[in-house]
Amino acid sequence: MTHNLLKVLFVEDSEDDALLLLEALHTEYPNIFHDRVDSARTLGEALAREKWDVIICDHNLPDLDATSALRICQERCEDIPFIIVSGLISEELAASVMMNGASDTISKARIARLVPAIRRELHNKSAIHQLSDAREKINRIAYRDQLTGLPNREFLAMQVNALLNGAAPPPNLVVLAINISRFLQIQGALGIEAANITLQMIAERIQNCIGDSGLTARLGGDRFAVMLPGNLNNGAIIEKIRAIKQNSVQPLMISGHELFLNCNIGISVYPRDGRDFHELFVNAETAMRTARTEKRCNYLFFDSSMNSVDKEHLMLEHGLHRAIQEEEFLLHYQPQFDLRSGKLVGVEALLRWNSPAGLIPPAKFIPLLEETRLILPVGEWVMRKACEQNKAWQDAGLLPVPVAVNLSAIQFQQTDLIPMVRRILNETGLPARFLELEITENIAMHNEELIIATLTELRAIGVNLAIDDFGTGYSSLSYLNRFPVQKLKIDRAFVKDITDVKQECSIAKAIISLAHNLNLGIIAEGVETDIQASVLRESGCEEVQGFLYSPPMSPEKVEIFLANGAFDAENFGALIA
Numbered sequence: 001m002t003h004n005l006l007k008v009l010f011v012e013d014s015e016d017d018a019l020l021l022l023e024a025l026h027t028e029y030p031n032i033f034h035d036r037v038d039s040a041r042t043l044g045e046a047l048a049r050e051k052w053d054v055i056i057c058d059h060n061l062p063d064l065d066a067t068s069a070l071r072i073c074q075e076r077c078e079d080i081p082f083i084i085v086s087g088l089i090s091e092e093l094a095a096s097v098m099m100n101g102a103s104d105t106i107s108k109a110r111i112a113r114l115v116p117a118i119r120r121e122l123h124n125k126s127a128i129h130q131l132s133d134a135r136e137k138i139n140r141i142a143y144r145d146q147l148t149g150l151p152n153r154e155f156l157a158m159q160v161n162a163l164l165n166g167a168a169p170p171p172n173l174v175v176l177a178i179n180i181s182r183f184l185q186i187q188g189a190l191g192i193e194a195a196n197i198t199l200q201m202i203a204e205r206i207q208n209c210i211g212d213s214g215l216t217a218r219l220g221g222d223r224f225a226v227m228l229p230g231n232l233n234n235g236a237i238i239e240k241i242r243a244i245k246q247n248s249v250q251p252l253m254i255s256g257h258e259l260f261l262n263c264n265i266g267i268s269v270y271p272r273d274g275r276d277f278h279e280l281f282v283n284a285e286t287a288m289r290t291a292r293t294e295k296r297c298n299y300l301f302f303d304s305s306m307n308s309v310d311k312e313h314l315m316l317e318h319g320l321h322r323a324i325q326e327e328e329f330l331l332h333y334q335p336q337f338d339l340r341s342g343k344l345v346g347v348e349a350l351l352r353w354n355s356p357a358g359l360i361p362p363a364k365f366i367p368l369l370e371e372t373r374l375i376l377p378v379g380e381w382v383m384r385k386a387c388e389q390n391k392a393w394q395d396a397g398l399l400p401v402p403v404a405v406n407l408s409a410i411q412f413q414q415t416d417l418i419p420m421v422r423r424i425l426n427e428t429g430l431p432a433r434f435l436e437l438e439i440t441e442n443i444a445m446h447n448e449e450l451i452i453a454t455l456t457e458l459r460a461i462g463v464n465l466a467i468d469d470f471g472t473g474y475s476s477l478s479y480l481n482r483f484p485v486q487k488l489k490i491d492r493a494f495v496k497d498i499t500d501v502k503q504e505c506s507i508a509k510a511i512i513s514l515a516h517n518l519n520l521g522i523i524a525e526g527v528e529t530d531i532q533a534s535v536l537r538e539s540g541c542e543e544v545q546g547f548l549y550s551p552p553m554s555p556e557k558v559e560i561f562l563a564n565g566a567f568d569a570e571n572f573g574a575l576i577a
Contacts (some may be wrong), residue, residue, distance in 0.1 A: 345401060351382055
């Protein structure tokens with residue numbers, strides 16, 4: 001027995017008959033709210049005034065019959081169970097009203113059937129509502145992104161294609177493909193929860209920029225898309241894009257960290273760049289990827305010439321997968337020297353790709369390794385190969401020096417970094433002090449405590465740590481005082497600017513001074529001229545590497561340097577020939 005409130009509307013001209021029906025209902029439903037009406041007007045008013053659980057209608061009223069009452073109810077609220085209770089109703093009429101939507105017909109002589117009929121109809125109504133809710137939830141899942149609440153790719157595609165197919169002629173429209181820069185670094189450094197909050201905030205910012213003038217969708221990961229009406233001219237479109245970019249670069253406070261993001265946007269226009277959503281979006285993504293590789297601009301309109309670039313990108317990605325399987329990667333090593341004595345102090349391992357088409361420049365394939373996350377297996381291979389080679393040199397009796405290996409931000413964020421380093425050192429037999437790991441300062445952009453903990457564990461293993469490309473990143477200088485690193489590496493961009501011995505070269509000098517004040521070693525990369533070497537020496541720089549001393553070379557040629565133990569200017573040409 002249920003004790004929930006039951007709301008019953010009697011369509012009955014006899015108050016006594018309504019009371020008899022009410023008494024029959026009380027055996028099952030002690031809490032009843034009820035009203036009685038006897039005309040079309042009062043029935044309409046009652047339906048407007050209250051949401052009823054069940055309507056019990058007499059068949060023959062002076063001003064209203066059951067068929068007319070049923071029609072009124074269906075027009076106002078068709079899902080309310082409608083039960084006819086009558087002293088006399090023919091089987092033909094009962095069948096007719098049932099076919100038209102009545103829930104049941106019950107003779108007053110068999111009033112005991114009323115409660116079971118109401119129970120059955122309420123149960124059915126509940127089941128229907130649950131099914132409706134389930135369908136609505138399925139639709140939300142099917143067409144809504146569960147994290148941001150924005151429409152998803154399927155919904156956006158449906159809306160775009162419906163718009164293009166439903167109008168004659170189809171309207172012009174614009175599709176934007178948006179990618180958030182450095183999102184994977186946030187996820188790796190701060191965790192999935194912080195990454196989700198970041199996506200929600202970025203989604204809100206994009207939505208606020210677009211408003212009701214278009215449709216914003218999330219396509220998964222750090223990718224969003226926007227549909228804008230074609231009545232916007234290029235100036236209006238660019239104004240929207242600039243608003244998105246301006247809002248996306250505003251700092252976000254996530255988990256106590258201030259984050260700085262950016263976005264890349266590709267734009268395609270119907271019908272010039274595609275005839276349906278798929279073609280429009282593929283071309284918008286092509287433009288977005290092109291914008292991501294061009295430093296001068298973070299948004300581009302699609303151009304057909306980009307397809308060849310995109311095709312080359314796909315072929316290059318395919319080639320990288322093959323390169324891993326076919327062992328097409330190799331390592332070259334660039335010697336590092338003490339700037340004053342000329343003594344060989346280390347080598348840096350540099351990845352090369354010897355594809356069937358020839359050597360591929362690192363600047364062309366390493367960003368793609370990171371984008372596809374192939375940098376993880378390739379990075380592990382580099383570390384293992386460098387350690388194996390260094391151990392082989394030492395076993396051959398050559399000068400023992402550290403080998404430096406670069407760690408990308410993605411590698412640094414992998415959960416098994418520490419076990420991997422331990423495993424490689426154990427399996428290759430290289431003492432930990434002869435491995436130096438170079439990290440970029442951008443790794444320290446998020447989650448300082450986690451970074452420090454990881455670096456501390458690496459130092460505990462015994463490896464050396466250096467910050468590569470120092471001065472080009474975004475980290476706070478205060479981090480350096482807490483990071484357990486041993487060396488700073490001056491980026492080649494600051495060395496390249498040294499063209500005269502009288503030149504101030506203030507940035508390089510400031511980095512050298514900072515390193516000395518923090519008791520850190522200092523090495524300059526990209527040294528190519530005697531003037532650069534002289535200025536760096538006078539400024540207090542300790543170590544150098546660059547083409548003035550040696551280009552990256554094969555392991556066999558590095559053995560000559562290791563055997564010689566120092567830079568020999570007179571015999572330099574013969575050494576590297």
